Amino acid sequence: MKSETILKKEESYILNNGVQIPAAGFGTYKAADGKSADVIRMAVECGYRCFDTASFYGTETYLAQAVRESGISRDDLFIVSKLWKTEMGYENVKTAFARTLENLKTDYLDLYLIHWPLPDPEYTDWKALDRETWRAMEDLYMEGKIRAIGVSNFLPHHIENILSDCRIKPAVNQIEYHPGYSQEVAVRYCKDQDILVQAWSPIGRRRVLNEPLIQKLSEKYRVSPAQICLKFAVQRGIIPLPKSSAPERMKENLDLFSFEMEQEDIWRLATMPQTGWSGEHPDRERVRI
Ligand SMILES: NC(=O)c1ccc[n+]([C@@H]2O[C@H](COP(=O)([O-])OP(=O)(O)OC[C@H]3O[C@@H](n4cnc5c(N)ncnc54)[C@H](OP(=O)(O)O)[C@@H]3O)[C@@H](O)[C@H]2O)c1
Numbered sequence: 001m002k003s004e005t006i007l008k009k010e011e012s013y014i015l016n017n018g019v020q021i022p023a024a025g026f027g028t029y030k031a032a033d034g035k036s037a038d039v040i041r042m043a044v045e046c047g048y049r050c051f052d053t054a055s056f057y058g059t060e061t062y063l064a065q066a067v068r069e070s071g072i073s074r075d076d077l078f079i080v081s082k083l084w085k086t087e088m089g090y091e092n093v094k095t096a097f098a099r100t101l102e103n104l105k106t107d108y109l110d111l112y113l114i115h116w117p118l119p120d121p122e123y124t125d126w127k128a129l130d131r132e133t134w135r136a137m138e139d140l141y142m143e144g145k146i147r148a149i150g151v152s153n154f155l156p157h158h159i160e161n162i163l164s165d166c167r168i169k170p171a172v173n174q175i176e177y178h179p180g181y182s183q184e185v186a187v188r189y190c191k192d193q194d195i196l197v198q199a200w201s202p203i204g205r206r207r208v209l210n211e212p213l214i215q216k217l218s219e220k221y222r223v224s225p226a227q228i229c230l231k232f233a234v235q236r237g238i239i240p241l242p243k244s245s246a247p248e249r250m251k252e253n254l255d256l257f258s259f260e261m262e263q264e265d266i267w268r269l270a271t272m273p274q275t276g277w278s279g280e281h282p283d284r285e286r287v288r289i
Contacts, residue, residue, distance in 0.1 A: 011257055013239070015171040016194045019148045021111070022078055023234060024254060025050030027200065027243035032062035039245045040066035046250040052174075052198070052241045053104075054082035054115055055096060060103035067105075074106060080198075082115040082152055082174075083137075088129055093136035097145070112137060112146045113174055117158035117282050127161045138168045148172065152200075153282045156189040163193070174198040177238060178229050179269045180208045180276035187238070201278055202240035203229040203253075208276040213268060221259050230256050232269045 011023045026048040031039045040051070040063050049072075053059045060081060067077060081104065087096035101107060114133055118126045137149045150172030151159065162170060173190050175183055177199035190197050208214060209225040218225045226242070226249070233240040234256050242253040279287035 013196055013237070015148050015196055016169060017148055017171055019110070019171070021148075021172075021196070021239065022050040023239055024048075024230070024256060025052050025078070025080070025198070025239060025241045026250070027241040028053045028059040028063055029057045029243060031243055031245065032059045033245075035062075037062040037065035037069070041069055042247050043244075043250050044070040044072060046247055047254055048250070049076060050078040050080070050239075050241075052080045052200075054084065054113075055087065055100055055103075056082070056084040056115060060100060064103060064105040078110045079104060079106065080111040080113065080174075081109055082113040083133070085116050085119040088114070088119060088133045090132045090136045093133055093140070097136075097140055101145075108144070109146045111148045111150060111172060112140070113150045113152045113172065114154075116153045117151070117155075121282075121284050126158075130158065130161055131165050134162050134166060138166065141168055150174070150195070152198075153280075155186055155282060158282065159189065159193065159195070169193070170195050172196050172198055174200055174241070176201050176278055176280065177233060178202050178204040178208055178276060179214060179232050179272055180204060180211065180274055181278075182232075182270055184270065187236070191237070196239065197237075198239045198241055199233040200241055202233050202242050204276040205278070211272065211275065213272050217261065217265055217269070220265075221261060223255075223259055224252055226253060227256060227259075228261075228269075231259070231261055232266065235261060235266055236270075 012020050026043045053063050081100045140146050141149045148171040150170040152174035154173050173195050203226045214225045214228050217228045230240045244250045279289045
């Protein structure tokens with residue numbers, strides 16, 4: 001299947017282990033409501049080739065179905081999945097990974113992430129648990145079953161713990177990132193460590209679209225407010241993973257490489273008042289906003 005919105009080869013990054021990854025992807029959380037593969041199939045048709053799923057989302061089987069129906073070769077896709085909080089620990093990782101492969105009807109993952117650093121904020125022995133979990137991820141990687149391994153929602157202190165005792169560095173950290181919640185310290189730390197950042201909720205689940213600065217930049221660059229948010233990730237070397245259920249918005253969210261924002265506007269976005277946070281933080285109970 002061909003689509004004019006498929007990212008070009010140069011619209012990708014090379015991870016710290018040499019693996020190539022598309023510069024934008026599609027988020028599948030809540031993308032199979034009504035228990036259907038339709039939304040994900042539309043995303044494939046719109047040109048997405050990088051898909052973010054997780055055992056927690058319940059979308060792995062729908063992604064497998066959409067891929068099968070698309071007829072696209074497995075090698076042309078970049079599939080990311082994640083290990084849930086209840087699947088941490090050496091043996092649990094092996095079982096969870098096998099289940100994920102079975103759900104996805106594939107024999108390898110392009111990227112596998114630890115979803116959260118702590119099973120819950122009160123968990124005191126998280127350092128040992130994370131290191132043991134990472135050891136299992138490393139073993140799967142060295143067996144050739146995963147092309148790259150990484151983490152999600154890890155802050156610098158969580159990553160330092162992994163780095164203090166690892167054979168393989170995380171290649172990616174997937175964190176909440178959008179104008180109004182750009183986690184500058186975590187992003188800077190990852191860049192310094194050559195860990196690529198992926199942005200979850202890159203359009204802040206619409207919470208930030210009406211912010212005056214985003215509206216103003218949308219008029220200035222003649223693109224949608226969502227594209228301003230997504231380009232704010234792209235121009236900082238971060239991979240956005242938007243989710244949408246409508247083909248026109250899916251295409252719009254991939255159309256990120258035909259315009260460029262001025263550096264001063266990137267700084268404005270990076271320093272705008274903090275807003276639109278999801279309420280999720282690895283070290284704290286979820287704040288309901
Ligand atoms: N690692 C983690 O812990 C974690 C946590 C959360 C999410 N994620 C990943 O990140 C992905 C994206 O995050 P998300 O789904 O939370 O938030 P998001 O992508 O920021 O926002 C999705 C919302 O924005 C709307 N939308 C999409 N494109 C739009 C456009 N061009 N204009 C206006 N509205 C638009 C969607 O509505 P429509 O569907 O109606 O278009 C949907 O309501 C998830 O699917 C998941 O893969 C990871």
